Amino acid sequence: MTGKQSLLFDKDVYVRCTATVVGKKEADGPLGEMFDVAVEDDMFGKKSWEEAESHIQEMAVDKLLIKSGMAASDIDYIYAGDLLGQLIATSFGLMRYEIPMFGLYGACSTMGEALSLGAMCVNAGYAQNVIAIASSHFASAEKQFRYPLEYGNQRPVASTWTVTGAGAYIVGDKPLDKKKCVLIKGITTGKIVDYGVKDSMNMGACMAPAAAELIEANFKDLDVDKDYYDAIFTGDLGEIGNRILSELLKEKGIDIADKLYDCGMLIYEGETKCSGGSGCGCSASVLAGYILPKIACGDWKRVLFVPTGALMSKVSFYEENSVPGIAQGVVLEWEEGEVEQTC
Numbered sequence: 311m312t313g314k315q316s317l318l319f320d321k322d323v324y325v326r327c328t329a330t331v332v333g334k335k336e337a338d339g340p341l342g343e344m345f346d347v348a349v350e351d352d353m354f355g356k357k358s359w360e361e362a363e364s365h366i367q368e369m370a371v372d373k374l375l376i377k378s379g380m381a382a383s384d385i386d387y388i389y390a391g392d393l394l395g396q397l398i399a400t401s402f403g404l405m406r407y408e409i410p411m412f413g414l415y416g417a418c419s420t421m422g423e424a425l426s427l428g429a430m431c432v433n434a435g436y437a438q439n440v441i442a443i444a445s446s447h448f449a450s451a452e453k454q455f456r457y458p459l460e461y462g463n464q465r466p467v468a469s470t471w472t473v474t475g476a477g478a479y480i481v482g483d484k485p486l487d488k489k490k491c492v493l494i495k496g497i498t499t500g501k502i503v504d505y506g507v508k509d510s511m512n513m514g515a516c517m518a519p520a521a522a523e524l525i526e527a528n529f530k531d532l533d534v535d536k537d538y539y540d541a542i543f544t545g546d547l548g549e550i551g552n553r554i555l556s557e558l559l560k561e562k563g564i565d566i567a568d569k570l571y572d573c574g575m576l577i578y579e580g581e582t583k584c585s586g587g588s589g590c591g592c593s594a595s596v597l598a599g600y601i602l603p604k605i606a607c608g609d610w611k612r613v614l615f616v617p618t619g620a621l622m623s624k625v626s627f628y629e630e631n632s633v634p635g636i637a638q639g640v641v642l643e644w645e646e647g648e649v650e651q652t653c
Contacts, residue, residue: 313531315524316639318496319433325479325494325642326439326486328598329374331366333448333474336587336595340579344599345475346373352449352474360398363447366591367392367403370443370478378480382407385480386437389428391420392445392590393472394454399445409441417619418517418546419500420444421477421594422638425615426497428481429640438483445476446589454624455510469511470548470574470588477594490606491645498528498639502621506632510622513588513633514551517618520635521547522558524616528639529564536566540610543601544637545593545617546574548585573617576600593617605644615640 312318330345337348347369354362354369367390375382388407391414392399400413416423424442431437451472485491503520510516521544529535536542547555552572559566573596574586597615604610618637626633 312496313527315501315527316496316498316531317430318532319429319494321433322483323429323432323494324482324485325492325602326482327374327378327480328602329370329377329478330595330598331370331373331476332595336473336475336577339577341577341596341600344603345595359447359450359453360394361402363392363394363399363445363450364403366447366474366476367399367443367445370445370476371404371407371441374441374478374480378486380439380480382409385409385439385441387412387428387431388441388443389414389424390441390443391415391424393417393451399447399450416636416638417621418588418590418592419617419619419636419638420590421545421597422615422617422640425479425481425494425640426499426638429494429497432481432483440481441478442481443476443478444590444594446472446474446591448472448474451589455622469584470513470546470586471578471584472589473577473587473592473595475591475595477591477598479598492602492605493643493645494640495643496641498524498531500524500637500639502634502636504632504634508630508632510627510633512550513546513620514548514585515554516620516633517635517637518547518551518554518558520637521555521616521618522562524637524639525559525566525614526562526564528614536564536569539569539612539614542566542570542614542616544570544572546586546588547572547618548574548588550585573597602642605642608644611644613642615642
């Protein structure tokens with residue numbers, strides 16, 4: 311243990327391969343060309359939104375195995391999650407692979423949780439290769455957490471738009487390509503933080519305090535400052551949450567505004583109808599499609615990945631509870647050496 315909430319791994323843990331699947335809106339956005347698979351039909355050829363999201367996970371794992379040249383039998387564990395009740399997108403989507411699975415729920419921070427636990431497992435020597443994956447779907451999330459699409463409710467400016475997509479990763483003890491190496495050097499595990507915010511249409515405000523405390527904990531545990539990182543990426547705070555995070559950190563004496571980015575703001579950059587993207591699939595797809603390639607080619611030497619989650623349910627909302635937040639931190643590094651890729 312490093313400090314109170316962090317681990318620095320004593321062995322090399324690599325992001326060996328990634329795969330992304332997104333819907334039409336995401337493919338039409340500024341990062342569209344960076345995703346592996348884009349599907350025009352948001353139903354993904356299925357009969358329900360929930361089945362569609364399951365198929366997104368299945369497509370992502372299929373693409374991941376093809377890209378890596380590996381078989382399902384080469385994978386020791388899957389760490390996976392989504393936003394739906396009892397993780398049905400994950401369980402139905404990944405059933406046929408017959409790989410031992412840990413189902414995870416950290417709301418929109420699930421990608422960070424999956425990478426953290428997968429990296430811990432590999433570093434401890436319990437596995438050589440694990441898959442970490444998370445997904446979301448706009449329509450299935452709206453149906454569960456907000457309003458049926460048929461209702462046609464108006465969205466406030468502070469609201470975010472759930473990304474239809476998934477990101478899948480193979481985390482292992484050896485690099486797949488020595489010219490494109492990204493290491494998971496360590497993790498900082500977040501605590502549940504509740505500032506009493508009850509507005510479920512303003513997820514950025516609910517989650518920003520958790521991100522602030524996570525970043526502060528990471529700096530303290532590792533005894534570093536903002537210059538240690540080339541970039542710090544939150545998952546889906548959106549424009550409003552991003553501003554709140556900057557202000558909260560300044561109150562703690564940490565000014566990282568020049569290095570702070572948000573996956574949700576990037577995936578829908580220029581979009582005027584929402585504050586940004588959200589959902590497990592937001593940070594999962596942007597990390598794989600945009601951030602890791604930048605690290606692999608040496609544009610960024612060290613990045614702190616901080617996906618955030620709003621820990622609410624339909625029951626807690628109707629019982630008028632506040633919306634606690636959580637964040638997970640993953641320290642990603644470029645391995646110096648045989649880098650030829652251009653970005």
